[in-house]
Amino acid sequence: MNKVLSIIKDKSLTYEQKLMSLAREAENSINVLNISEESEIYRKEGIICDLNEGNAPYRPRYIAPDYENFLKNGSDFFGLTPPKNIWEATNNLLILYKHVPSITSFPVYIGNLDTLLEPFVIDEEEAYLAIKLFLTHIDRTITDSFCHANIGPMDTKAGRIILKIQREYPTSIPNISLKYSKETPDSYALDVINTALITAKPSFANDRMFSREFNNNYCIASCYNGLPIGGGSYTLVRLNLAALSEKASDEENFINHVIPDAVKRMTSYMDERIRFIAEESNFFESSFLVREGLISKDNFTAMFGIFGLAESVNHFIDSTDKKDRFGHGEKANNLGFKIIEKVYSEVSKHKNPYCEITKENFLLHAQVGIETDKGISPGCRIPIGEEPEIHEHLLQSCKFHKFFPSGIGDIFNFDKTVKRNPEFLLDIIKGAFKEEMRYLSIYCTDCDVIRITGYLVKKSDMEKLEKGQQVLSDTVVLGLGAVKNSKVLERKVRTNG
Amino acid sequence: MAKGFINKILPFSSVDGPGNRTAIFLQGCNFDCLYCHNPETINNEWNLKYNNGSVPTYMSVEDIIEKIHRTRAFISGITVSGGECSLQAKFLIELFKEAHKLNLTCFIDTNGSIPLNKNEELVSLIDMSMIDLKAFNTDEHKMLTGVDNSVVLENINYMAKLNKLYEIRTVIVPDILNNEYNVRMTSSLIASLNQDIKYKLIKYRPMGVRLEKIKTSIPNDKYMENLKTIAKNNGCNNVLII
Numbered sequence: 001m002n003k004v005l006s007i008i009k010d011k012s013l014t015y016e017q018k019l020m021s022l023a024r025e026a027e028n029s030i031n032v033l034n035i036s037e038e039s040e041i042y043r044k045e046g047i048i049c050d051l052n053e054g055n056a057p058y059r060p061r062y063i064a065p066d067y068e069n070f071l072k073n074g075s076d077f078f079g080l081t082p083p084k085n086i087w088e089a090t091n092n093l094l095i096l097y098k099h100v101p102s103i104t105s106f107p108v109y110i111g112n113l114d115t116l117l118e119p120f121v122i123d124e125e126e127a128y129l130a131i132k133l134f135l136t137h138i139d140r141t142i143t144d145s146f147c148h149a150n151i152g153p154m155d156t157k158a159g160r161i162i163l164k165i166q167r168e169y170p171t172s173i174p175n176i177s178l179k180y181s182k183e184t185p186d187s188y189a190l191d192v193i194n195t196a197l198i199t200a201k202p203s204f205a206n207d208r209m210f211s212r213e214f215n216n217n218y219c220i221a222s223c224y225n226g227l228p229i230g231g232g233s234y235t236l237v238r239l240n241l242a243a244l245s246e247k248a249s250d251e252e253n254f255i256n257h258v259i260p261d262a263v264k265r266m267t268s269y270m271d272e273r274i275r276f277i278a279e280e281s282n283f284f285e286s287s288f289l290v291r292e293g294l295i296s297k298d299n300f301t302a303m304f305g306i307f308g309l310a311e312s313v314n315h316f317i318d319s320t321d322k323k324d325r326f327g328h329g330e331k332a333n334n335l336g337f338k339i340i341e342k343v344y345s346e347v348s349k350h351k352n353p354y355c356e357i358t359k360e361n362f363l364l365h366a367q368v369g370i371e372t373d374k375g376i377s378p379g380c381r382i383p384i385g386e387e388p389e390i391h392e393h394l395l396q397s398c399k400f401h402k403f404f405p406s407g408i409g410d411i412f413n414f415d416k417t418v419k420r421n422p423e424f425l426l427d428i429i430k431g432a433f434k435e436e437m438r439y440l441s442i443y444c445t446d447c448d449v450i451r452i453t454g455y456l457v458k459k460s461d462m463e464k465l466e467k468g469q470q471v472l473s474d475t476v477v478l479g480l481g482a483v484k485n486s487k488v489l490e491r492k493v494r495t496n497g
Numbered sequence: 498m499a500k501g502f503i504n505k506i507l508p509f510s511s512v513d514g515p516g517n518r519t520a521i522f523l524q525g526c527n528f529d530c531l532y533c534h535n536p537e538t539i540n541n542e543w544n545l546k547y548n549n550g551s552v553p554t555y556m557s558v559e560d561i562i563e564k565i566h567r568t569r570a571f572i573s574g575i576t577v578s579g580g581e582c583s584l585q586a587k588f589l590i591e592l593f594k595e596a597h598k599l600n601l602t603c604f605i606d607t608n609g610s611i612p613l614n615k616n617e618e619l620v621s622l623i624d625m626s627m628i629d630l631k632a633f634n635t636d637e638h639k640m641l642t643g644v645d646n647s648v649v650l651e652n653i654n655y656m657a658k659l660n661k662l663y664e665i666r667t668v669i670v671p672d673i674l675n676n677e678y679n680v681r682m683t684s685s686l687i688a689s690l691n692q693d694i695k696y697k698l699i700k701y702r703p704m705g706v707r708l709e710k711i712k713t714s715i716p717n718d719k720y721m722e723n724l725k726t727i728a729k730n731n732g733c734n735n736v737l738i739i
Binding site for chain 1: 508509511512515516517567568569570571572573737
């Protein structure tokens with residue numbers, strides 16, 4: 001059947017999901033990008049993958065508006081004055097969210113919610129009600145798990161209210177990160193941990209690292225992407241290291257020839273996508289976000305993604321014995337480090353004038369995979385089923401995090417007994433961040449909301465979808481695919497040791 | 498340097514005191530509890546008979562500190578358990594001195610059978626202790642463990658007065674022990690010492706147990722909740738069912 005017609009007739013899609021799918025089909029019916037032959041070969045082979053960004057990018061992939069500015073100044077475009085109370089503040093934000101573009105057409109960043117709302121928390125009971133309605137509205141209308149809110153690093157009344165509501169009404173949307181720093185009091189961090197053990201969020205972002213790299217002006221958007229506020233990322237393209245390693249005759253050839261060549265092919269493809277958005281699409285010339293000072297072209301960068309490091313390393317190690325493989329063997333782990341170091345240095349050589357905010361560099365991103373990836377691990381992660389003990393796992397993972405300002409993270413699934421000792425997790429998080437871990441997510445075996453790879457989905461929604469029933473959030477489809485192809489539900493359970 | 502006879506080291510533990518702790522299990526115990534769930538740690542003979550895959554080894558303080566060093570950032574302290582750790586007091590003294598240099602707190606998990614008031618140096622190095630009170634009645638204690646409980650009670654009083662008693666535990670074993678009496682008396686004792694001392698009521702579970710030694714069942718939730726209520730009504734603020 002014709003693709004458009006099959007979308008129209010699909011019984012499992014909601015009206016909004018159909019609309020989005022049809023728009024994607026329309027965009028993909030034209031070819032406007034000048035893609036080099038070399039890049040195209042790798043694209044066709046699945047080595048370079050643009051994650052369905054579309055043939056004619058008409059907006060940056062990720063947009064992180066300056067919501068502080070919006071609340072401070074109101075908006076001429078919407079005819080909104082600056083809010084005077086919690087009701088106006090939450091209402092203004094909800095209005096703006098409906099108009100923030102992204103790859104999914106839903107906002108991937110909705111603000112540092114606690115600090116945004118804190119000035120309006122006068123009567124805590126009233127604020128609780130307003131924030132509860134606000135979060136319910138977000139969950140039911142921004143039906144996409146890549147929608148991400150930030151809180152912290154300071155303890156706030158608004159932040160405590162947000163956490164309380166998350167515990168009382170576990171939802172998969174929005175995703176939430178706590179910007180965790182030395183300024184974060186233990187009692188607040190423990191409140192966050194207790195919440196995460198119920199609803200798989202917030203995750204912990206290493207504020208010290210991100211602040212240093214983004215000049216104190218960053219947000220966590222989408223899965224776990226560090227991006228400049230008031231900007232975002234034009235594009236995210238990913239390099240399949242697992243497939244790429246098949247092109248090499250040996251390790252030496254891979255590192256010294258195949259990687260540099262692949263980085264050239266991919267950066268040139270990214271350059272072309274950025275050129276189209278910046279120079280031809282008229283996005284920056286037409287968006288009210290630019291006119292109202294909520295974003296600026298100067299604050300955009302681009303994300304160079306990689307995935308499948310584990311499989312790439314294991315390809316060269318060629319051993320079925322776990323003790324030799326990535327995440328376990330010293331030789332394998334060192335090779336993994338060398339590969340990432342090389343990718344980093346090659347990507348750093350490439351400059352793009354539209355990425356001034358990051359010194360014309362693309363930022364590395366450990367991509368978490370998509371639902372159709374089969375047997376290829378996200379970013380630099382150790383494959384599910386081969387995870388070492390938690391202390392070894394953390395030490396191994398931490399090494400890679402410094403290379404990935406635009407996102408990398410590890411997920412740990414804990415047995416429910418740790419709920420009795422949340423300080424156990426706080427010690428682990430503090431230790432991990434001392435060891436330069438950038439981003440850490442936790443959840444508990446008895447959570448309905450679970451973290452798939454970076455985003456959250458309810459297990460109960462996946463069960464509904466599998467039975468052919470409609471579900472509100474489009475990400476449930478992705479979650480179900482990942483569960484089937486990436487063994488997400490088999491992630492190692494961390495008990496008391 | 499003194500060497501310890503070590504059964505195993507767990508780099509991260511969530512159940513051996515507050516926060517994340519490296520738990521060091523020493524080999525050898527002077528009790529022989531009917532319900533012991535790791536009889537391989539009692540002595541070498543048991544070890545041969547009940548080997549669970551771990552082979553006890555002699556390790557120097559240096560060896561252990563080197564292991565701890567690797568994961569130092571992630572833990573707030575160490576807990577020495579067993580077996581019965583206080584049987585290796587000299588080793589503990591050296592280990593705790595070195596651990597304190599790394600700003601780690603040092604806990605002991607003990608059956609309370611060795612008089613701690615006779616080893617001031619060790620006590621001065623212990624930050625907190627966790628003591629089992631397996632039975633309140635001394636005859637019952639002897640029936641269960643082979644040893645009476647007079648020293649255990651002395652140790653509990655002594656450590657509580659020094660504010661170094663973190664937790665008391667009692668395993669609840671239907672048909673074998675007078676559980677209600679044990680909980681009533683122990684919780685009264687805790688409340689008289691310091692109401693905030695944790696009181697852990699541990700459900701008997703047959704895991705690892707020598708089943709030929711004991712015929713009992715797992716206590717149900719209602720039974721455990723009832724015991725918890727008794728302890729709370731007696732003035733214990735922190736009662737936990739495990």
